[in-house]
Amino acid sequence: MSKAHKPIRIVPLRPTGDMIGAARPSAAAAKLTYRNGPLLANVKVFTIFWGTAWQQSSDSKVPAQLNSFFDYILGSPLMDQLSEYNVPKYQIGHGSHIGTLNVTSPDASGTIQDGAIRKFIQKLIAGGKVPKSDANTLYFIFLPTGVTVRQGGSASCQQFCGYHDAIGGKTFCAVMPYPDCSGCLGSMSALDSLTVTASHELCEAITDPVPGEGWYDDTNGEIGDICAWTTKKVGQYTVQKEWSNRANSCV
Numbered sequence: 001m002s003k004a005h006k007p008i009r010i011v012p013l014r015p016t017g018d019m020i021g022a023a024r025p026s027a028a029a030a031k032l033t034y035r036n037g038p039l040l041a042n043v044k045v046f047t048i049f050w051g052t053a054w055q056q057s058s059d060s061k062v063p064a065q066l067n068s069f070f071d072y073i074l075g076s077p078l079m080d081q082l083s084e085y086n087v088p089k090y091q092i093g094h095g096s097h098i099g100t101l102n103v104t105s106p107d108a109s110g111t112i113q114d115g116a117i118r119k120f121i122q123k124l125i126a127g128g129k130v131p132k133s134d135a136n137t138l139y140f141i142f143l144p145t146g147v148t149v150r151q152g153g154s155a156s157c158q159q160f161c162g163y164h165d166a167i168g169g170k171t172f173c174a175v176m177p178y179p180d181c182s183g184c185l186g187s188m189s190a191l192d193s194l195t196v197t198a199s200h201e202l203c204e205a206i207t208d209p210v211p212g213e214g215w216y217d218d219t220n221g222e223i224g225d226i227c228a229w230t231t232k233k234v235g236q237y238t239v240q241k242e243w244s245n246r247a248n249s250c251v
Contacts, residue, residue, distance in 0.1 A: 011161040011197050012228060013183030030220045032245055034087055037213025040172065040206045043095035044136045045070050048124070051108035053144030062191060063102065066142065069195050069237055070097040078199065078234050084246050085207050085215050085223075092206060098137075101130060108143055114151035117141060117175055118167050125171070133171040138164075138205050140198065145178040157181035162197040166210040174201040186229070192238040196231055199239035200224035226250065 047070060049063045073079070074095035082092045103124070121139055124130045131137060143149060149156040151163060156177035161184035164174040179185045179193040186193065204222040208214035211222070220226045226243040227250035233239075241250035 011163065011184075011200050011224070013157075013159065013161060013181075030217055030226045030243060030248075032085070032207075032215040032217050032223060032243060034085075034215055035213050037208075037210050038135065039085070039087065039090035039092060039214055040095075040136050040138060040209050041090045042093050042136050043074065043138050043202070043206050044098045044131075044134075045074060045095060045138050045140055045202070046098050046130055047100040048121070048130065048139060048141040049100070049102045049144075050120070050141060051144040051147065052104045053108070053146060054102060054142075055104070059145060059190075062194070063100070063142070065191055066194060066198070067097065067100050069198070070140075072235055073195075073199065073202070073237060073239065076234050078203070078239055078242075081242065081244070081251060082203060082206060082223075084244065095136075095206075098131060103129075108147050111148045111150055111155075112143065114149065114175070117149070118173075121167065121171065121173055137172065138202075138209075139171070139173040140176060140201075141173060142176045142194070143178055145180055147178065149175060149177045151175070157184055161193075162201050164201045164205045164209075164211070169210055172205055172209045174198070174205055176201070188238065195237050196229075196240050199237075200228065200242075203240075203242045 047067055054063055074097055079094050086092055154160055157180050162176050166172050179190055184193055204224045208216055208222045223242045224240055227241045230241045230250050231238050232241055244251045
């Protein structure tokens with residue numbers, strides 16, 4: 001739960017029979033409203049790849065590919081379109097990818113609870129393994145294949161494909177389980193699935209870092225929830241479309 005006692009929003013499983021990227025009817029009643037909380041005006045993404053499995057031959061290139069994705073996307077038109085959600089205190093602009101870390105001890109395996117992930121991130125910060133958190137820092141933690149994440153009574157690849165939250169209201173993170181199921185892969189490659197889910201959570205974390213306290217819709221959720229599983233290309237990368245109040249559609 002966030003401080004506003006709203007549930008953490010998730011990237012849900014792809015609906016059965018849904019075509020990835022297919023046009024959907026606009027959520028005509030959707031309207032994000034600003035709740036006076038913080039925004040990440042110039043997000044600073046630090047990527048954390050937890051587990052020895054990331055070094056296995058089948059996935060060994062994925063961390064570098066995801067880091068390249070963030071290098072590009074944080075200065076791309078995807079960031080530019082978020083400027084419609086500027087408020088006097090926060091002017092949303094380009095972000096930066098400030099570093100990466102592969103952690104192999106302790107290893108990530110089996111089922112990992114959200115609480116353990118929170119403690120893991122806090123321990124990395126306290127130990128100086130990652131930059132200290134500030135008003136723009138966003139830790140993206142990627143779990144390897146074979147690991148299940150449990151959060152709020154739900155499990156990855158059973159109810160969700162990713163989520164973001166604020167630890168203690170001030171340390172912002174996004175959790176990216178590996179897409180080990182058709183509900184998170186759709187017809188995409190693992191890399192494309194990860195960039196789609198990551199873009200969903202990136203845009204939500206920028207516009208609503210403390211869930212329910214930034215730009216939010218009480219019925220439909222956050223900027224990415226309204227447009228889940230509708231995709232487009234930005235540069236060479238597949239990303240999710242995001243809700244635009246101005247256009248009244250997913251763009």
